[in-house]
Amino acid sequence: MAEDVNYASVVFKNKNRSRPEGKNEEETVYDEVKVNNNSPEQSPDTNAKNKEETVYDEVKVKKNSTEQSPDTNDKKADGRRRHYRLLACCLATFCVILLLGIIAICVYKKMNLEKQNQKLETQNQELEMEKRNLTNQIKDMEAKGNELNISRAQWSIDAYCPRKDGGGRHCKSCQPGWNLFQSSCYVVLDYKTSTDRKTWEEAREHCKIRSSDLVVVDNAEEKTYVSGKSWKSSGNKGYWIGLKADGGKWKWVDGSDLADSSWIENPTDGHCAISVWKEGWKSVNCTNRNNWICEQKALSV
Structure with missing residues (x-):
C-alpha cells in the first residue's frame, strides 16, 4: 500500500459586523474551519469505491465579544450632551418669555391705574366746581326769595289795607275787584x-x-x-x-x-x-x- 497523504486546508473567517451605535448587547462571531481529507488510495474493504472522497468538517467557534470601541462611547456621550444643551436652551427661552409677559402685564395695569386715577381727579374737580356753582345759585335764590317775600308782603298790605288820604290804612278781607x-x-x-x-x-x-x-x-x-x-x-x-x-x-x-x-x-x-x-x-x-x-x-x- 502506498503511503497515505492527508491534506488539511484551514480557512478562518472573522465575521465582525459593524453594529449600530448605542447597542451594547453581546457580539457573536463564527469562525469556520474546513478540513479537506483526500484519500487517493482505496482500502481493501472499499474495492467498490473508485472515486476520490472529500470530507469537509466544519468547525464553528462561537466568540463572545462584550467590548465596544472608544469611538462609539464618545459619540453617545456627545449625543447626550447635545440633548441636555437643547433642553437647557428651551427652558431658558421659556423663562425669558414668561418674565417678559409678567413685566408687560404689570406695566399695562400700572398705566390703567394711572389713567383711572387721572379720570377720577378730573371728575372730582368738576364736582367741586358744580358744588360751588350750586352753592352760589342757592345763595342768589335765597336773596331773591327774601326780596320777593318782602315785595309780596308789601303788596299784600297795600292790596288788603290800602292807605287813606289821612295816611291811615283800612284793611279788607279781599282785594279790590274780588x-x-x-x-x-x-x-x-x-x-x-x-x-x-x-x-x-x-x-x-x-x-x-x-x-x-x-x-x-x-x-x-x-x-x-x-x-x-x-x-x-x-x-x-x-x-x-x-x-x-x-x-x-x-x-x-x-x-x-x-x-x-x-x-x-x-x-x-x-x-x-x-x-x-x-x-x-x-x-x-x-x-x-x-x-x-x-x-x-x-x-x-
Missing part, C-alpha cells in the same frame, strides 16, 4: 273776545300769578254761589273751574277728589269742567278757550 264769600275771595275773568280767553292750563297759570288758583268748590252753597257768578255774556260758553279728569276720576287742583259725582257727568281723561250759568257744570276738552274764575283765601281782619 268778591267775598264765606272764607274765600273770588274774581271772575270775563273777556268778550275769544283771543283773550285761555285754555284750562293757561287760566290756572294766570290765577297763580295773582296768588290764587282756579276755584275749588267744597260744598253745595259754594257751588250755588259759583254758578250764580257764571253769568252768560256774548259768545261765552262757560267759566273754567279747578276740576279736571285724571285717571278716570274728577280731581280738584288741590289734589282732592270730587265729593258729589252728581254735579257733573262721568269723567273723560283730557277733559276739564266749566261752570255754565243756570246749567251747572259741563265736561269739555281742556284745550278749549274760555273765561275763568280764580279763588284765594280771605284775609282775617
Whole structure:
C-alpha cells in the first residue's frame, strides 16, 4: 500500500459586523474551519469505491465579544450632551418669555391705574366746581326769595289795607275787584273776545300769578254761589273751574277728589269742567278757550 497523504486546508473567517451605535448587547462571531481529507488510495474493504472522497468538517467557534470601541462611547456621550444643551436652551427661552409677559402685564395695569386715577381727579374737580356753582345759585335764590317775600308782603298790605288820604290804612278781607264769600275771595275773568280767553292750563297759570288758583268748590252753597257768578255774556260758553279728569276720576287742583259725582257727568281723561250759568257744570276738552274764575283765601281782619 502506498503511503497515505492527508491534506488539511484551514480557512478562518472573522465575521465582525459593524453594529449600530448605542447597542451594547453581546457580539457573536463564527469562525469556520474546513478540513479537506483526500484519500487517493482505496482500502481493501472499499474495492467498490473508485472515486476520490472529500470530507469537509466544519468547525464553528462561537466568540463572545462584550467590548465596544472608544469611538462609539464618545459619540453617545456627545449625543447626550447635545440633548441636555437643547433642553437647557428651551427652558431658558421659556423663562425669558414668561418674565417678559409678567413685566408687560404689570406695566399695562400700572398705566390703567394711572389713567383711572387721572379720570377720577378730573371728575372730582368738576364736582367741586358744580358744588360751588350750586352753592352760589342757592345763595342768589335765597336773596331773591327774601326780596320777593318782602315785595309780596308789601303788596299784600297795600292790596288788603290800602292807605287813606289821612295816611291811615283800612284793611279788607279781599282785594279790590274780588268778591267775598264765606272764607274765600273770588274774581271772575270775563273777556268778550275769544283771543283773550285761555285754555284750562293757561287760566290756572294766570290765577297763580295773582296768588290764587282756579276755584275749588267744597260744598253745595259754594257751588250755588259759583254758578250764580257764571253769568252768560256774548259768545261765552262757560267759566273754567279747578276740576279736571285724571285717571278716570274728577280731581280738584288741590289734589282732592270730587265729593258729589252728581254735579257733573262721568269723567273723560283730557277733559276739564266749566261752570255754565243756570246749567251747572259741563265736561269739555281742556284745550278749549274760555273765561275763568280764580279763588284765594280771605284775609282775617
